[in-house]
Amino acid sequence: MMELGPIGTALLLGIFVLFAGCYGLLYAIARLKERSTWMNAAYACYALQVVVTLLIVALTPLTLGWQLLVIVSCLAYFKLPAIAWSHLELTHSKAEVP
């Protein structure tokens, strides 16, 4: 299978985080607007992030340890917006109680 060089690897890593950002942004907008369209767009971004993760694992010269780091990061990026959002709601709802 074709192996990417450092430039291709770097670009994939950048796109990996960019999709994470898009997912987080769209997730937050979806929760704010309570619209499923935004949430679907968010999940589509996350799906693309998973695809990029697979490409990083399959095509880049990163060794097993770094590949695992990318995979674990990908999982963390999935949960992070939801955790952040629920904590935001929690702190704000507590603040509203007199």
Add this chain to the structure above:
Amino acid sequence: MYKSQQVALKYFAAAIVLFGIMVVAGLLAATQYVHNGFLLNQLDFSITKILHIDTMILWLLMGFMGSIYWFLPGELNRETEGIKLAEIMFYILCGAIAIVALVFIVVQYGGANEFSMWFINQGRKYVEAPRWAAIGIVLVVAVFCYNIIATTIKAKKVTGIMGVLIVDLLPLFALYLIAFASITNMSEDLFWWWWLVHLWVEGTWEVLIGCIMAFSLMQLLGTERRIVETWLYIEVALVLGTGILGLGHHYFWIGTPGYWLAIGGLFSALEPLPLLGMVVHAVYDAGTHRMKTTNKPALYWMMAEAFGNFLGGGVFGFMMTLPQINLFSHGTQWTVSHGHFAFWGAYACGILSVIYLALQKAREIAEVNGGRWKWGFALLNLGMVGMVGALLISGIAQAFYERAIGGSTLQAFIEGQSNMWFVQGINARLIFGVMFALGYGVLVYDLLTLGKRKAVQPALLRPA
């Protein structure tokens, strides 16, 4: 208005002036990349680069100090202790900066002796200020620390934000002392020097801007103290948890033990996570207030801070932080691209937000809005995005042709510099740099005239 807030406005004015000098020096340096002979032997690239970087550090530092002097009296409901001293130090600092800048421009360099170190250039990257001026900076920071701690003690009140701020002051002061070391072993010298550069920027400054943003959120959106303090603790813990050992990514290829490759790569890879949390937080805050505020530019600059930090620090940083990539990208225009974007997002946007907030209060403006700030905002941000995109292209070309193919020889360096992609990227950077400078001009005009322009009467807008 408290005296402390009057001093803060002076700090903001000086910060904006230094921001301008940074832009001019940056444009000169960018022009020297395009026309190599430009100002040769008059104002060489080595000098314009020093001016560009050092004024960047100083304007941000002045912005931070101004922000704290602005928010402190309101937080503790009393005048800042020793504010007269702070004002004196402000003038001393401005005078010292002017003298050092003149020496850099007129004298430029000296022999490899003690005199040069004390009076011309200390010779250490980013902390080039001669030793006498470096001692001055230490005194200014010491007075700044005294102002905050003494005011808190007198007020007999330590809020959560103040607690975090005070804990942050010790490393802010102590780390700068590394600027004075004279270590002859280059690896050892760089090892400690990065403590100053990285731990200031990705440690103490991150905490400082976190505290400043916490104050801003309470003032701008009326967010409750308990909420901002909870999030300040979480975000500071996450940023420091990943950022302190993220220091390791600077230890690649400088003669440090190999385990730094793993430590630096691992913790740097985790650094985008808290930045993503900040993006979610920004959307929540702006969304729940439906972007409604009496100070639109402050809100937009605050949002730009969250997004810019994520893109510049997170995306651009992660691209080049793993050692396998960093072997090729380290020290190329790729690094420059990441540095510009990260500094802009993490700090500059936040300080501009606070300046708008402060001016609204100082000039008693009911609502800050209008069209001019939007032009400044758009030109500055598009100029920055264009510059970092162009530098990324140049950096990738450099990493590929000079490092990967050429093997980092001098010949490869020269060929890399004349590569078409590199040259086009450098040209484009200058064009976007001019756009950024125009944005700076609009920003300054807007700040100067904010609240002083006559409101247009609706009747005048109606057709006759």
